[in-house]
Amino acid sequence: MTTTMTPDLYVHQALKILGEGLEPHIRAVMAPHLGELEWIQVLRILDEARGKYGYTYATHDVALQLRMVTERLGDIGFPFSATDKHRTLSTYGGVLRLVRNQVAHNSELSVLDALRAVDTVRIVLMFIVDEAGVDRITELRRQVIDELVLDYGPEETDTHRDPPAPTPPTAPTNNGGDDVPAASPETAPEDPELDEEVDVQGRIREGGSMRPQSPRSLTWEAWEVEVVGEPEMLESLMKVAHRESVRGAIELVAEAEGPVHQARLVTLVCQAHGARRATAAKRKKVEKQIEKSPVHVDTDGFVWPLGLDVDRWLLARRSTPAQRKIEEVSPVEIANALEVILARRGSLPRDEAKREVLQFFGRSKTSSTANQQIERALTVAQQRGRVVQKRDRLVNRLGFSAVFIRAAPPAGAQ
Incomplete structure (x- = not known):
């Protein structure tokens, strides 16, 4: 009995072919960083650092594979873009993450949607030099085009038969009066006392958990x-x-x-x-x-x-006003920043603590909006029972020492 193929089934099959080719590529790229250790442990460590627990991690899960090639992997950085100035895997991987989400949520797909997905998978497989995968996805692509011929006729589908590999898409630039601001290249304010990356390699080899007990500072x-x-x-x-x-x-x-x-x-x-x-x-x-x-x-x-467990999300991400205005920072995150500061400084007068929180997020001056946001964060911190006010001073009630996510030392360092 022949299965009637539908657009979503074509995409399912394309993602299956992608996963079978992408997994060994990920394993090979990560081997210098992890040795014999499983690459999925990288995502487990990163998720626990971000307050996400209880997930199942499997190497054949294409969603996890696409996370690996698109996300920053702690102190390892972006290993899949190290020698690729076009960031091919990151760019097309981001597109395929959206495609995979659409399929997972049973979205309505057209045959043209299926063709775009198949073409994107084909580009990725060509990039990682998976010849067997390219042959399989090319055959699947032929089947999708045959479906297009039935739907639209040969004239409208002829241009889809052998398109060149497209240039990776880029984000729109800001031209003068555009309402959407361009991403700022400015980096977060530096603090010489903090190392900002998750020590993925060290944590995996030690078999340690990243479940934070106290707030952590990241960039x-x-x-x-x-x-x-x-x-x-x-x-x-x-x-x-x-x-x-x-x-x-x-x-x-x-x-x-x-x-x-x-x-x-x-x-x-x-x-x-x-x-x-x-x-x-x-x-x-x-x-x-x-x-x-x-x-x-x-x-x-x-x-x-x-x-993501909001009650166990204990990150404070230092940034500049050009990256995020203070009103764009969650009161929960500001409360975490306050705890980081109190863990380092002990108790502080309320006004001084507020000034240091502002500095944590790159601001030197306050405003009515910023003050309102910080006051809301102070309420959150006290409602959680982690910070208390004694007279005019704020105190870290739990008495935690500051715990920061530290980077691994350079190769050869003692």
Whole structure:
């Protein structure tokens, strides 16, 4: 009995072929960093550092494989882009993460959607020189094109028969009066007492857990915008495919930056759909999709990825105002920063503690908005029972010493 192929089945098959080729490539690239150890342990360590627990990790899971080739891997960095200035795996991997999310959520896909997915998988397999995988995906591609011929006729599908490998898409640039700000290259304020990367290799070899008992200081890392759609998609969200593209981008941003302010998330989703001008109408349409996406929005209006335990999320990510305004930082994260400061300094007068929190996020001056956000964070810290006020001083109630995520020493260092 022959199975009737549908667009989603074509994409499922393409992702299966991708996973079978990508896993040995990941293993080979990670071998100099991990030796015989499983690469999935890298993601476990990183997730625990971010307050995510209880997940199942398997090397054949294409979602995990795509995370490996697109995310920063702690002190290991971006090993899959080390010799590739075009960041091919990171760029196309980001697109395929969205495709995989669409399939996982049973999105309605067209044959053209299937062809785009198959072509993207083909590019990745060609890049990693998986000849057997390329042969299989090329045959699958032929089947999808035959479906297109039945749907649209040979004239409209002829241009799809053998397209050149496209140049990796890039994020839109800011041209003058654009409403969407360009990503700032400015880095977070440095603190010589802190090493910022998760010591992935050391933690894995020691078999240690990254479950934090006290807040940890990290450097903020913005989500690198990956263009996954067209501006026109933001105009017509009545179409299922367009809605799913927006919701998929919302999920990706929340996974990368959560907790993220809704306004910032909307901006990034618009950028991910090539919109250089995020008009009020487009922003409103994207905002409406947040509540229908697989994310959690807290009472302060910050968006969190599902599966992240807010009560055990103990990260404070140092950043500059150019990267994130203080009002774009979750009160939970500001409360974590306060605990980091109190762990280093002991008790502090309330006003001095507020000034140091501002400096943690790169600000030297306060404002009514910033003061309001910090006051809200102080309330959160005290409600959690981790910080108490004694007279005019704030005290770390739990008495933790500062615990920072440290980088591994350079090779050959004693």
